[in-house]
Amino acid sequence: MSSPAVDLRASRPRLRLVDRIADPSERVLALLLLAPAALFLGLIVVYPIARLVYNSFFDLRMSGGQSAPFVAFENYALALTDKIFWNALWNTLLITIITVIGALLVGLGLALLANLPYRIRWPVRLALLLPWAMPLAFAGLIFAWFFNTDYGVINDWVTRLGFAPLQWLLQPGTAFAAVCIAIIWKSSSFIGLILLAGLQMIPRSLYEAAEVDGATRFQQFREVTLPLLVPSIVVALIFRTITALQTFDIPYTMTKGGPAHATETLAMLIHSTTIDYGDIGYGSTLAVLMFIVSMAVTAVYLRRLQRD
Amino acid sequence: MRRNELFTAGRLRLIAAAVVVVNGFFPAVWILLTSVKPELELVRKPITYLPHEFTLDNYVQVFRQQPLGLYLANSVIVASASTVVTLLVSACAAYAIARLRLRHRDLILSAIIASSTFPLVTLLVPIFQTMRAVGLLNTYPALILPYVVLSLPVCTLVLVSFFQSIPRDLENAAMIDGATRFGAMWRIVVPLAAPGVFTAGILAFVNSWDEFLLALSLNSAARMRTLPVGIALYQGEFTFPWHIIAAALVVAIVPIAVLIALFQERVVGGLTTGGMKG
Numbered sequence: 001m002s003s004p005a006v007d008l009r010a011s012r013p014r015l016r017l018v019d020r021i022a023d024p025s026e027r028v029l030a031l032l033l034l035a036p037a038a039l040f041l042g043l044i045v046v047y048p049i050a051r052l053v054y055n056s057f058f059d060l061r062m063s064g065g066q067s068a069p070f071v072a073f074e075n076y077a078l079a080l081t082d083k084i085f086w087n088a089l090w091n092t093l094l095i096t097i098i099t100v101i102g103a104l105l106v107g108l109g110l111a112l113l114a115n116l117p118y119r120i121r122w123p124v125r126l127a128l129l130l131p132w133a134m135p136l137a138f139a140g141l142i143f144a145w146f147f148n149t150d151y152g153v154i155n156d157w158v159t160r161l162g163f164a165p166l167q168w169l170l171q172p173g174t175a176f177a178a179v180c181i182a183i184i185w186k187s188s189s190f191i192g193l194i195l196l197a198g199l200q201m202i203p204r205s206l207y208e209a210a211e212v213d214g215a216t217r218f219q220q221f222r223e224v225t226l227p228l229l230v231p232s233i234v235v236a237l238i239f240r241t242i243t244a245l246q247t248f249d250i251p252y253t254m255t256k257g258g259p260a261h262a263t264e265t266l267a268m269l270i271h272s273t274t275i276d277y278g279d280i281g282y283g284s285t286l287a288v289l290m291f292i293v294s295m296a297v298t299a300v301y302l303r304r305l306q307r308d
Numbered sequence: 309m310r311r312n313e314l315f316t317a318g319r320l321r322l323i324a325a326a327v328v329v330v331n332g333f334f335p336a337v338w339i340l341l342t343s344v345k346p347e348l349e350l351v352r353k354p355i356t357y358l359p360h361e362f363t364l365d366n367y368v369q370v371f372r373q374q375p376l377g378l379y380l381a382n383s384v385i386v387a388s389a390s391t392v393v394t395l396l397v398s399a400c401a402a403y404a405i406a407r408l409r410l411r412h413r414d415l416i417l418s419a420i421i422a423s424s425t426f427p428l429v430t431l432l433v434p435i436f437q438t439m440r441a442v443g444l445l446n447t448y449p450a451l452i453l454p455y456v457v458l459s460l461p462v463c464t465l466v467l468v469s470f471f472q473s474i475p476r477d478l479e480n481a482a483m484i485d486g487a488t489r490f491g492a493m494w495r496i497v498v499p500l501a502a503p504g505v506f507t508a509g510i511l512a513f514v515n516s517w518d519e520f521l522l523a524l525s526l527n528s529a530a531r532m533r534t535l536p537v538g539i540a541l542y543q544g545e546f547t548f549p550w551h552i553i554a555a556a557l558v559v560a561i562v563p564i565a566v567l568i569a570l571f572q573e574r575v576v577g578g579l580t581t582g583g584m585k586g
Contacts, residue, residue, distance in 0.1 A: 029408060029490075036396070037398065037460060041419075118321060118325060125576065127333055133565065133568045136518065137537075138557055143335070145339070189332060245427060252524075270429050274432070275524075
């Protein structure tokens with residue numbers, strides 16, 4: 001009589017443990033499911049940022065190991081007097097401003113054109129998707145070929161129009177312009193897609209009402225389309241700005257930052273400082289400065305977003 | 309009257325469509341045309357538009373003289389592996405955020421999304437250091453691990469909105485019928501969320517396929533290069549072998565172009581969910 005009771009008592013906790021593993025409480029399960037994401041973000045985002053800031057206070061040119069001398073703010077002082085750093089920062093900001101505005105305008109144009117009532121939709125949709133899906137590095141290579149001085153298609157058009165061919169990628173001003181054009185082409189299609197989705201959410205009835213009120217096409221655009229598109233525009237702006245600040249692939253494949261640093265961005269300077277020249281301390285300092293710039297820009301946007 | 313005849317609504321639409329299509333396709337078409345011209349035709353002036361002489365030599369060369377096949381394999385391995393891992397990690401996180409009792413749900417989602425605003429370049433230096441320290445430079449994991457983080461935010465976002473669209477009752481019914489929570493998740497929710505998982509997968513794959521900076525910095529050894537790095541480094545010091553580069557670009561663009569052409573609507577849906585909510 002007594003032995004089954006003992007068995008039961010002995011087996012019940014074990015059962016419960018198995019049960020608990022097979023069917024944990026919701027909260028435990030939630031934490032378990034979030035753990036891998038947390039692990040990845042911790043290892044590849046949080047830890048690197050901490051290490052980056054730590055690095056920036058050391059002279060890591062030679063060793064990269066334990067005995068690296070602590071140099072406090074020397075790297076930062078160096079950066080603030082480094083003409084190449086200021087040049088790269090200026091180029092980055094200029095590229096950001098030009099390509100954000102340019103890609104927004106081109107993207108808006110593409111979205112408006114793509115939003116017309118076509119019977120067959122896929123060619124237009126694919127035309128917006130293809131530039132988005134193409135690697136930035138490939139866009140850079142293709143545009144380098146476009147802007148080739150001797151055999152590029154752009155100079156062919158220039159000469160057909162009766163002008164002298166330009167040495168596009170070989171001169172600072174035109175090289176900068178060519179890089180910006182390539183970036184705008186590559187990024188405007190993603191903005192076009194986002195704005196197109198925004199346009200498609202605007203109810204037709206609003207346009208019908210405006211038409212009844214005698215509004216012209218342009219008035220409809222200004223009074224109905226634009227105001228209702230603002231949320232999509234803000235989203236597109238934030239995305240574009242964050243990526244523009246990190247510009248690397250297109251100038252790297254088009255000009256390698258040249259001629260004479262004319263198209264060198266912060267990202268390219270950080271890359272060459274650390275990977276090509278092995279100066280991890282100074283590279284980290286530049287990266288911290290870039291991090292501050294980009295967080296500042298994001299913060300400004302988010303403030304705006306909250307206010308609206 | 310005449311103006312109206314010339315610019316009918318239908319014709320204007322056609323012109324508008326042509327503008328969008330030419331803008332989107334011209335660079336790809338131009339590189340395709342370049343790739344089937346013989347090397348000598350590319351350095352002749354005035355330049356030719358349609359090839360005067362058609363050749364597939366460039367494609368033969370790109371596989372024989374350049375290790376394009378190797379780069380292709382590297383890209384496929386890295387992009388596939390990182391896509392699978394990203395999907396597992398983000399599906400788990402998204403399920404917890406969308407479905408389970410959880411404190412600070414919004415804060416957790418925001419934190420995951422915020423990580424995508426950190427510039428990758430600033431993470432490059434410490435990631436490079438760490439990978440070098442643990443001997444992972446020029447290995448597949450060196451790229452796979454960071455690429456998971458690259459796509460984690462957008463995939464989580466897409467999957468959260470898919471999970472939220474699946475009625476809770478289905479899951480509850482399964483659990484009443486005796487399924488555990490895990491069972492309900494894997495047998496009910498995951499299959500129903502398959503379209504979302506698929507969309508997230510395409511986005512992750514494209515992200516990894518396209519990434520350049522980390523691939524260039526972490527895996528620069530010739531045998532470990534992915535397609536963008538391999539092709540970008542074809543350029544010699546002073547010469548650009550354009551016929552080779554063009555053929556290689558076509559080979560590298562085709563897989564991704566086919567992928568997005570087949571699943572256009574899913575991709576657009578995924579991108580705009582990511583965009584609208586982010």
